[in-house]
Amino acid sequence: MIPIARNTLSCLFSNPNSFLCNPNVLSFHFFSTARAKRPFIxxxxxxxVLVHKHQFCPELTALASSRLPKFRSHERADSLLSFLRENSFTTTQLQKLVIYDPRVLGFTTEGFKSRFKVFQDLGLSSEEIAKIISSNQGILHSCMASKVIPSLSMLKALLGSNDEVARLLKKCAWFLVSDLEKTLMPNVEILKSCSIPMERILHFLYANPRCFLVKPDIMRKSVDRAIKFGIPQTSIVFIQSLAVFSCTSEGMWEVKLETLRDSGFSDDDIFTMFRKQPSVFSASAKTMKNKIELVLDTGKYNKSNIVTCPSAIGYSIEKRLEPRMQILRLLESRNLIEKWPSLSAFARFTDDRFFNMFIRPYYDEIGQECITKMCQARMEKKL
Structure with missing residues (x-):
């Protein structure tokens, strides 16, 4: 018998997001508690095949096997996993497939080859195909003739070429398992009815693909809300506002508004901020509040500065805001600068420009300390 790690359940509850990157926890999350109490043999x-040849974790192997008590074709499983590995699937991606549905171990290699060919005909590499399938395993259970191929044809008619279809699928594979006639196509028509050029609609599609998979009613309500904010339908900001509204319920929107009001912003301030930078409002209310407090606590900027430059609270605290604040505090403590830059310059400058303006001139005095802080921020950004 293969024992299951004792800390699996505690990991799940102590860190709800851990199951996204931990195959052991993910497998425990997927299978029912009742079944998990049964002995795994x-x-x-x-x-x-799974553990010794394909490096699966023992816990996942035990759980997968328990889901298939009558499954005995280890040759088929080995053949399939070997084929996928030869076609650029990593161990992590293979485990994701088995976690989603252990029955995949019983699939034939020939069936996978036919699916691969459809994607290869789009010009996708084996690495890209592996990423698409492992990120949306529902593709494996979608009928090629009645679902996947018609969806690909619809996307090609809309986008114009296989290359563009491949480009979209690399960003979001959900288009292959969604009912495009009830989501994508009606939503495109709604945007066209707003006099939005098709070129801009397609740009929006590539930038925010999941927005086009919401129900048309949600898209219509998003359009209405953007119009109420007085945003011109022909502007880029109108499109950006739809991306925010389509993924924010009215309840969560009210929470964000109340959070900003509690932070001292008037409704006019909020409307001004939204019209300037809608994407800032895609963050949670708590995240917005934390960033606002961080900026105001410097004593260098006030609420009107944030209203003038709302994009400042759209950047990461850990990767941009806090490291730069530390550097400016250090420069100020050594009397190397008389005042901080404007909030716009502070937040928007690229790392290189910030380095050239606030580190390079003072390198002899505190260069190493500043470089360390900047390198740390850049390393976190890369990770």
Missing amino acids: PSPEIYD
Whole structure:
């Protein structure tokens, strides 16, 4: 018997997001508690194929085997996993497939080859195909003839070429398992009815693909809300506002408004901020509040500065705001600068420009300290 790690359940509750990157926790999250209490006695042959040949974790292997008590074709499982590995699937991606549905171990290699060919005909590389399938395993259970191929044809008619279809799928594979006739196409028509050029609609599609998979009613309500804010329908900001509204319920929107009001912003301030930078409002109310407090606590900027430059609270605290604040405090403590830059310059400058203006001139005095802080921020950004 293969024991399940004792800390699996505690990990799930202590860090709800951990199951996204931990195969052991993910497998525990997927399978029911009732089934998890049953003894796990995996087929020795299956266990050998998954663990020893394909480097699966023992806990996942035990759970997968318990879901398939009558499954004994270890040769088929080995053949399939070997084929996928030869086509650029990593161990992590293979485990994701099995976590989603252990029955995939019983699929034939020929069936996968036919699906691969459809994606290869789009010009996708094996690495890209592996990423698309592992990020949306529902593709494996969607009928090619009645679902996947018609969806691809619809996307090609809309986008114009296989290359553009591949480009979109690399950003969001959900288009292959969604009913495009009830989501994508009606939403495109709604935007066209707003006199938005098709070129801009397609740009919006690539930038925010999931917005086009919401129900048309949600898209219509998003359009109405953007119009109420007085945003011109022909502007880029109108499109950006739809991206925010389409993924924000009215209840959550009210929470964000109340949070900003509690922070001292008037409704006029809020409307001004939204019209300037709608994307800032895609963050949670708590995140917005934390960034506002961080900026105001410097004593260098006030609410009117944030209203003038709302994009400042759209940047990461850890990767941009806090490291730069530390550097400016250091320069100020050494009397190397008389005042801080404007909020706009502070937040919007690229790392290189910030370095050239606030680190390079003072390198002899505190260069190493500043470089360390900047390097730390850049390293976190890369990770």
